[in-house]
Structure formats: structure tokens, C-alpha cells
Amino acid sequence: MxxxxxxxxxxxxxxxxxxxxxxxxxxxxxxxxxxxxxxxGILPEIAFASFITFAASFTNATRIPFGTLTEDDTGQIRQISDTNLVIEPGYYVISYHVSALLNPQGYMQITPYYNGAPHIETAIYFMNAADNTSAYGSNTFIIRMTSVSDFFLTFNTNARATEGTLTLSIIKLRDIT
Known part of the structure; x- marks a missing residue:
């Protein structure tokens, strides 16, 4: 053979x-x-950023303040004030976590704003049953930014909110094609 x-x-x-x-x-x-x-091959430009707040007092019906922890070197996720980001078009993973000490008992609601409108469907809601207890919530979602968009988080409560913390991470998945 x-x-x-x-x-x-x-x-x-x-x-x-x-x-x-x-x-x-x-x-x-x-x-x-x-x-x-x-x-x-051409690797896509990776865009990501993270933001934090620690031991802050949060006020009803205002935006949550934050500082940059990790800056996006590509400029696609930009902090333009202590409460506001600008995000370029594309698909993004957004993950945020908020906690605060509420006194007296009450609720907290955090509502993201993007694509020109508030989005209750990606909000956090927490209600405590005792005075001086911690309220906590987190959410992670994927969104499509259809155009350059402001992004911020609005805090609502019926109690005094102290010792507030925020972590916010944004990762771009890809451009809109």
C-alpha cells in the first residue's frame, strides 16, 4: 500500500x-x-470608564455626584460635570450600585437618564422599615446609545440620605453599524 x-x-x-x-x-x-x-486583524477600540462617590449626602430630586475612578482614554465616555457624563453612540454595558443610610425610614429611587429621557425600567428602588438603616440597590443593563447622549443618575427619597456611595461602570461593546 x-x-x-x-x-x-x-x-x-x-x-x-x-x-x-x-x-x-x-x-x-x-x-x-x-x-x-x-x-x-484590527482590534476594536476598547472604551470603558468607572466612577465613584463615597460618604456623600444625597438630596431628594437631584443628580448623584461622582468622580472619575478610571478615565476612558478614547473619549467616548466623558465626565463633563460632577453629575453628568456624555456618551458617544454605540452599545454599552452599564452597571451601577448605590447605597445610603436613610433616616427616618423611607425609600430611595435612583433613575438613570440617557437617550434624552429618564428610564424607570433600569431604575433602582429600595424601601426600609426602620430608622437609620442602609438602603442598597444595583442594576446592570445593555443599552444602545443612538446619538451622543447625556447620562446621569437622579436620586429621589422621602428621608434624609447620608453616607451615600455610588459605583458606576460603563463598557462599550461595539459601535452602531
């Missing part, structure tokens, strides 16, 4: 045609392959 022997593989220039060279051997056939190198 004849034998098939592979004697090597050569990398060819990108865009070349693949090739197979054969030669007869005393025991059968020998093959040598030529495989074109792929074109270099």
Missing part, C-alpha cells in the same frame, strides 16, 4: 493562493503545503 508523507508547510504572503506540491517517493507520495498568512 502506498504511503502519503507530509514533508512541510510553508507560510505564504497574505493574499497568495494556497498550494500543494507533490513528489513521488519510493514508498508513495510526499506533499508540501503552502498556506497564505491571514491579513492582520
Amino acid at each position: 502506498p504511503q502519503v508523507e507530509v514533508i512541510g508547510t510553508t507560510t505564504l504572503a497574505p493574499g497568495s493562493l494556497a498550494s500543494v506540491t507533490s513528489s513521488i517517493t519510493p514508498d508513495g507520495i510526499a506533499l508540501e503545503f503552502g498556506i497564505p498568512q491571514g491579513l492582520p
Whole structure:
């Protein structure tokens, strides 16, 4: 029975045609392959940023203040004030966590604003049953920013809110195509 022997593989220039060279051997056939190198890939520009607040007093019906923890080097997620971001078009993962000490007992609601409107469907709501207890909530969602958009979080409560904390992380998944 004849034998098939592979004697090597050569990398060819990108865009070349693949090739197979054969030669007869005393025991059968020998093959040598030529495989074109792929074109270099282009990695998408990765955009991400994170923001924090620690030990703050939150006021009813106002935006939650925050500072930049990790700045987006691409400029697609920009902090323009102590309560407001501007986010370029694309698909994003947004994750935020808020806690505050409420006294007397009451509720807190945090409502994200993006794409020109508040979004109660991605809000946090927490109600406590005792004075001086911590309220906490978090949410993670994927959104499509259809155009350059402001982003902020509005805090609502019927109690005094102290020791407020916020962590906010935003990661761009891809551009709109």
C-alpha cells in the first residue's frame, strides 16, 4: 500500500493562493503545503470608564455626584460635570450600585437618564422599615446609545440620605453599524 508523507508547510504572503506540491517517493507520495498568512486583524477600540462617590449626602430630586475612578482614554465616555457624563453612540454595558443610610425610614429611587429621557425600567428602588438603616440597590443593563447622549443618575427619597456611595461602570461593546 502506498504511503502519503507530509514533508512541510510553508507560510505564504497574505493574499497568495494556497498550494500543494507533490513528489513521488519510493514508498508513495510526499506533499508540501503552502498556506497564505491571514491579513492582520484590527482590534476594536476598547472604551470603558468607572466612577465613584463615597460618604456623600444625597438630596431628594437631584443628580448623584461622582468622580472619575478610571478615565476612558478614547473619549467616548466623558465626565463633563460632577453629575453628568456624555456618551458617544454605540452599545454599552452599564452597571451601577448605590447605597445610603436613610433616616427616618423611607425609600430611595435612583433613575438613570440617557437617550434624552429618564428610564424607570433600569431604575433602582429600595424601601426600609426602620430608622437609620442602609438602603442598597444595583442594576446592570445593555443599552444602545443612538446619538451622543447625556447620562446621569437622579436620586429621589422621602428621608434624609447620608453616607451615600455610588459605583458606576460603563463598557462599550461595539459601535452602531
